[in-house]
Amino acid sequence: MRIQPQVLAKLILHKRQRLIESLPKLIETVAKEKHRVEVMTRQFRAKKEELEPKVINLLKERSEIATEIERNPVIKKMSSQDSEACNKIIIRLADRTTSTDEYTNLLINLVKICEQNSRKPLDFRTYESSVKANAALSEIKREYDNSVKLWGEHETNRRKLDSRFKKLNSNLMDSEHAIEFWQQKLTTNFDDLLIDAKRVAEGGPSSRQIRRDSRKARKGKGA
Numbered sequence: 001m002r003i004q005p006q007v008l009a010k011l012i013l014h015k016r017q018r019l020i021e022s023l024p025k026l027i028e029t030v031a032k033e034k035h036r037v038e039v040m041t042r043q044f045r046a047k048k049e050e051l052e053p054k055v056i057n058l059l060k061e062r063s064e065i066a067t068e069i070e071r072n073p074v075i076k077k078m079s080s081q082d083s084e085a086c087n088k089i090i091i092r093l094a095d096r097t098t099s100t101d102e103y104t105n106l107l108i109n110l111v112k113i114c115e116q117n118s119r120k121p122l123d124f125r126t127y128e129s130s131v132k133a134n135a136a137l138s139e140i141k142r143e144y145d146n147s148v149k150l151w152g153e154h155e156t157n158r159r160k161l162d163s164r165f166k167k168l169n170s171n172l173m174d175s176e177h178a179i180e181f182w183q184q185k186l187t188t189n190f191d192d193l194l195i196d197a198k199r200v201a202e203g204g205p206s207s208r209q210i211r212r213d214s215r216k217a218r219k220g221k222g223a
Contacts, residue, residue: 016175016178016182019171019172019175020172020175020176023171023172023175024172026168027165027168027169027172030161030164030168031165033161034158034161034162034165037154037157037161038158040154041151041154041155041157041158044147044151044154045151045155047143047151048144048147048148048151051143051147052144054140054144055141055144058133058134058136058137058140059096059133059137061129061130061133062093062103062130062131062133062134062137063093063130064126064129064130065093065124065126065129065130066090066093066094068124068125068126069086069090069110069111069114070087070090072114072122072124074114074117074118074122075114077117078113078117082113082116082117085113086110086113086114089106089109089110089113090110092106093107093110100134100137100138100141101138103134104131104134107127107130107131107134111124111127
């Protein structure tokens with residue numbers, strides 16, 4: 001059974017008109033959520049950027065003891081076993097991923113090995129500052145890591161909402177153009193669509209696709 005062009009056009013119009021009615025409210029809802037997430041994303045990013053320089057400086061400061069001990073003459077006089085153990089600890093002390101608790105235990109063990117080999121207490125110039133830096137780091141690292149985590153989660157959500165918002169607006173615009181197109185066809189005739197149908201049947205683009213490509217081309221020239 002063959003469907004008349006007028007009937008098909010009215011069906012398409014009805015579908016597009018229903019979209020026109022529902023999309024604005026949905027767009028408004030997504031826009032509000034998008035705005036809320038954008039605000040939260042900026043807040044967590046600001047907190048991350050506020051703490052980041054402090055974290056970097058403290059990590060650098062606490063690693064200075066590792067550099068000082070590595071250069072100490074006692075290291076060169078150690079047995080190969082103790083020297084290897086010290087070198088492993090030094091690497092962990094300089095590693096930014098080393099937790100503050102692990103750092104404290106590593107530093108205690110390193111100093112103990114050095115003093116056992118020197119047979120006397122050693123006065124490391126950067127020991128106290130490194131310990132203080134590690135203590136300060138333990139106070140802000142959790143807050144910093146949490147800010148980084150929440151910023152990443154909200155940024156991912158923001159991008160998804162932004163993509164959905166743009167897609168919904170694009171659907172609304174397409175629907176408006178479609179309604180205008182099919183309303184015009186109902187008041188005139190469908191002769192050009194028959195030409196279009198033949199072109200599509202032969203593997204060519206539809207008239208709507210031609211118009212879209214033309215709009216994209218114009219936008220590309222204007223960019």
